[in-house]
Amino acid sequence: MAEANSSDQELSFLEHLVELRSRLLKACLAILVILLALLPFARKLYAWLSAPLMAVLPEGSTMIAIDVASPFLTPFKLALLLSFILAIPIVLYQLWAFVAPALYREEKRLARPLLYSSVFLFYAGCAFAYFVVFPLVFGFFTRVAPEGVTVMTDISKYLDFVMTLFLAFGVTFEVPIATIILVATGVTTIDQLTKARGYVLVGAFALGMMLTPPDVISQTLLALPMWLLFEAGVLMARILLPHRRTKAKEPADQASS
Numbered sequence: 001m002a003e004a005n006s007s008d009q010e011l012s013f014l015e016h017l018v019e020l021r022s023r024l025l026k027a028c029l030a031i032l033v034i035l036l037a038l039l040p041f042a043r044k045l046y047a048w049l050s051a052p053l054m055a056v057l058p059e060g061s062t063m064i065a066i067d068v069a070s071p072f073l074t075p076f077k078l079a080l081l082l083s084f085i086l087a088i089p090i091v092l093y094q095l096w097a098f099v100a101p102a103l104y105r106e107e108k109r110l111a112r113p114l115l116y117s118s119v120f121l122f123y124a125g126c127a128f129a130y131f132v133v134f135p136l137v138f139g140f141f142t143r144v145a146p147e148g149v150t151v152m153t154d155i156s157k158y159l160d161f162v163m164t165l166f167l168a169f170g171v172t173f174e175v176p177i178a179t180i181i182l183v184a185t186g187v188t189t190i191d192q193l194t195k196a197r198g199y200v201l202v203g204a205f206a207l208g209m210m211l212t213p214p215d216v217i218s219q220t221l222l223a224l225p226m227w228l229l230f231e232a233g234v235l236m237a238r239i240l241l242p243h244r245r246t247k248a249k250e251p252a253d254q255a256s257s
Contacts, residue, residue: 023094035083042075046155049078049162056149060150066154074155077129081163082091085126089119089142110240118177121229125173126166128225133165137218165218172207172226179233183241190241193234201227 014094015163038189050063065071084091100108145151181189193200202221 001021015200020098023098025096026202027087027091031083031087034086035080038083039076042079046075046078046084046159050155050158052130053138053153053158053166056135056139059141061151062234063158064152066157067156070154070156074159078159085166088122092119114177114180118174121173125169125171125225128173129162129165129169133169133218133221134162136221137165140217168222169225172222173224173229175229176233176236179230180237181239183237190237191235193230193237197231200230204230 015172030098065074067073092115096111142151179193183190183193202227204223205219208219209228
């Protein structure tokens, strides 16, 4: 009998592995399809990405390619990264489809809107970086260049720089989701988060220093939205999870009584 149960468990484990493999293949296929669709427009996509810098470069300045293969590899790398970013909804859906059967009904009710919101907030963070942060940061960098120095940025280094900012702001805009998850799982409470508001503000500026280039503008533009999004997450937790306000304190109160 024990051998039969062990065989059933092993079969169930293998079935889960097969399903996980299928989900991963579908996610990779989605990325590949989007990549093939973007490759013919890779050069135009890079021109669009470099527009915020080109708009503030001094007259006569251009971008340069230091490495021999950069004119080909850099647009290709951009297309690949954009393929992954655009495929995030499909990747997350495959992850959701794999995990959902193991969730309780209450967990599914909360997880689905959080999943949709996380995708929207990530894209919102990337849009904020492109339309708000890039013009300010690149304008600042070109204005503070020493006299006699011509600003001519390497296309590969520029791509690495902006993708770092995209990732930093995309992840930063997930703060409300992380806040709600921490409250929902009982890691912390709404009251504890409210009392820690000052520490969160200091931590936001510390993270801004680590995740962005060493300039005050980009650090501030990352830290302030992070703090405001934390406040939004606390507000949403109050609305969605009012019963979690002081739940973590109940065991201690019961023990003392």
